[in-house]
Amino acid sequence: MRPDTVVPSAVPAVEPITPPPATPPHDETVPHTHPEPGVDPHPPLARAGRALRVGIGGPVGSGKTALVAALCRAFADELRLGVVTNDIYTTEDADFLRRAGVLDPARIRAVETGCCPHTAIRDDIGANLDAVDELAEAVGPLDLVLVESGGDNLTATFSRGLVDRQIFVVDVAGGDKVPRKGGPGVTAADLLVINKTDLAPMVGADLAVMDRDARARRGDLPTLFLSIVGDPTATSVADWIRHELAHHAALHPLDVPVGPA
Amino acid sequence: MATPSLLLLLADGRFPAGAHAHSGGLEAAVAAGRVTDLASLEAFLAGRLATAGLVGAAFAAAAHRAAVAETVGSAHPARSARPSDPPAGSAGRSAALARLDAELDARTAAPALRAVSRRQGRALLRAGRTIWPDARFADLPQKPGGAHQPLVLGLLCAAAGLSRVETATIAAYGTLTGAASAGVRLLGLDPYQVQALLVGLADACDGTAADAARAADDPPERLPAAAAPLADIHAEIHATWEVRLFAS
Numbered sequence: 001m002r003p004d005t006v007v008p009s010a011v012p013a014v015e016p017i018t019p020p021p022a023t024p025p026h027d028e029t030v031p032h033t034h035p036e037p038g039v040d041p042h043p044p045l046a047r048a049g050r051a052l053r054v055g056i057g058g059p060v061g062s063g064k065t066a067l068v069a070a071l072c073r074a075f076a077d078e079l080r081l082g083v084v085t086n087d088i089y090t091t092e093d094a095d096f097l098r099r100a101g102v103l104d105p106a107r108i109r110a111v112e113t114g115c116c117p118h119t120a121i122r123d124d125i126g127a128n129l130d131a132v133d134e135l136a137e138a139v140g141p142l143d144l145v146l147v148e149s150g151g152d153n154l155t156a157t158f159s160r161g162l163v164d165r166q167i168f169v170v171d172v173a174g175g176d177k178v179p180r181k182g183g184p185g186v187t188a189a190d191l192l193v194i195n196k197t198d199l200a201p202m203v204g205a206d207l208a209v210m211d212r213d214a215r216a217r218r219g220d221l222p223t224l225f226l227s228i229v230g231d232p233t234a235t236s237v238a239d240w241i242r243h244e245l246a247h248h249a250a251l252h253p254l255d256v257p258v259g260p261a
Numbered sequence: 262m263a264t265p266s267l268l269l270l271l272a273d274g275r276f277p278a279g280a281h282a283h284s285g286g287l288e289a290a291v292a293a294g295r296v297t298d299l300a301s302l303e304a305f306l307a308g309r310l311a312t313a314g315l316v317g318a319a320f321a322a323a324a325h326r327a328a329v330a331e332t333v334g335s336a337h338p339a340r341s342a343r344p345s346d347p348p349a350g351s352a353g354r355s356a357a358l359a360r361l362d363a364e365l366d367a368r369t370a371a372p373a374l375r376a377v378s379r380r381q382g383r384a385l386l387r388a389g390r391t392i393w394p395d396a397r398f399a400d401l402p403q404k405p406g407g408a409h410q411p412l413v414l415g416l417l418c419a420a421a422g423l424s425r426v427e428t429a430t431i432a433a434y435g436t437l438t439g440a441a442s443a444g445v446r447l448l449g450l451d452p453y454q455v456q457a458l459l460v461g462l463a464d465a466c467d468g469t470a471a472d473a474a475r476a477a478d479d480p481p482e483r484l485p486a487a488a489a490p491l492a493d494i495h496a497e498i499h500a501t502w503e504v505r506l507f508a509s
Contacts (some may be wrong), residue, residue: 112508114282115446124277126384127508 055158058169060151070234072102082135117150154183172205179213279384284443284507289495314436318473321432324415327357371493383407396420430470
């Protein structure tokens with residue numbers, strides 16, 4: 001398919017299938033304790049037949065890797081997590097995550113993208129799918145795989161063949177007119193994260209304008225404001241992912257594996 | 262040529278088989294100062310066609326031959342079976358492909374390039390399994406890193422109904438276009454000039470494909486073994502770089 005004729009991924013405004021009654025209910029109020037490291041006495045969420053794959057995209061420097069690190073902290077004791085990074089020309093992001101010590105290095109895979117980070121997540125997704133498979137082969141079944149795109153521009157989106165949900169990350173320092181500029185990431189991502197809100201006063205960004213423009217562009221799709229400086233585990237984004245995990249588990253029951261990892 | 266559209270589809274650089282992430286050794290050659298402009302790119306491409314291009318095309322053609330072995334009699338009534346024909350059936354195909362796998366390993370001196378060939382084979386197989394689910398990919402040797410790309414290509418082209426020469430042409434053409442496209446990105450060369458350069462190499466590419474298709478009648482150990490030691494050395498060095506644009 002020609003890259004310029006890719007149909008923008010449709011985002012269902014309404015969940016197409018209601019969870020079957022056999023699926024355990026999604027309850028975020030249950031506290032989780034883990035007496036034995038590495039053993040889940042009671043899975044915090046319904047296990048799915050395959051991992052939920054969440055793409056995290058956005059312009060260079062908007063804080064994608066910092067968000068991934070925050071989510072690693074948030075889910076450290078809760079989910080079987082894997083991360084795939086797509087750097088433009090290095091393994092810098094994967095190295096950052098390994099150095100940050102937020103995730104076992106065996107759970108991180110880097111994909112090299114030959115100058116074309118958007119191609120590797122949209123038009124030619126094989127290397128990323130290989131990386132997802134390799135993660136599962138190396139560390140066993142996973143609940144959640146975060147696929148971080150290389151820093152790109154406002155037109156980059158993930159293929160629905162690669163991810164189940166996508167988060168688009170922009171930051172206030174990139175200018176408060178970014179939501180108004182639109183593009184498939186801003187308008188169609190399942191979640192828009194407006195990051196670095198702590199910098200807004202310093203760069204003269206008007207969060208109310210960004211909120212208004214995001215609503216105009218995105219309709220009913222959610223937008224979250226975030227400052228990882230103030231919230232090192234990105235609580236609101238982690239909660240959104242927990243919610244999506246519950247829906248995913250209902251669509252992909254444990255006893256009917258769908259596709260690889 | 263019964264299926265020209267499928268020939269074009271499989272030769273298209275946009276076919277999702279991971280080619281965009283590879284420079285065919287060009288990135289290392291550029292860094293070493295051996296390719297700097299159109300003239301040196303042309304020399305690089307001609308050399309690549311005569312070595313990796315010929316070998317890859319011959320092995321793709323041989324895999325295609327193994328894939329269609331059982332239908333030789335019916336598809337080509339004018340041609341009677343030869344003693345060197347691979348045995349028909351799944352077991353025969355598996356044995357033929359395993360021999361080709363070992364022979365291609367022997368022709369790929371650089372471990373980095375063996376890994377790249379298998380990685381690209383894995384990517385092509387992922388696409389092929391989805392597009393032609395009934396093809397005989399199960400007969401490919403089960404190796405940890407995947408099957409070599411030319412072997413997968415041979416089976417894929419057979420599944421698409423392409424001829425052996427068309428299969429070899431796709432293989433040879435792919436060794437040129439991947440590196441040429443990387444040249445545009447790495448050196449900022451004029452894309453029109455680079456395409457003109459490919460036009461100039463078209464006859465050589467077709468000739469290489471014809472040679473490779475003919476060679477595929479020979480037993481695996483007699484297939485072409487042209488090599489470029491400098492490309493092997495470059496590939497090994499490239500694999501150790503901390504910062505690189507392409508996977509190979």
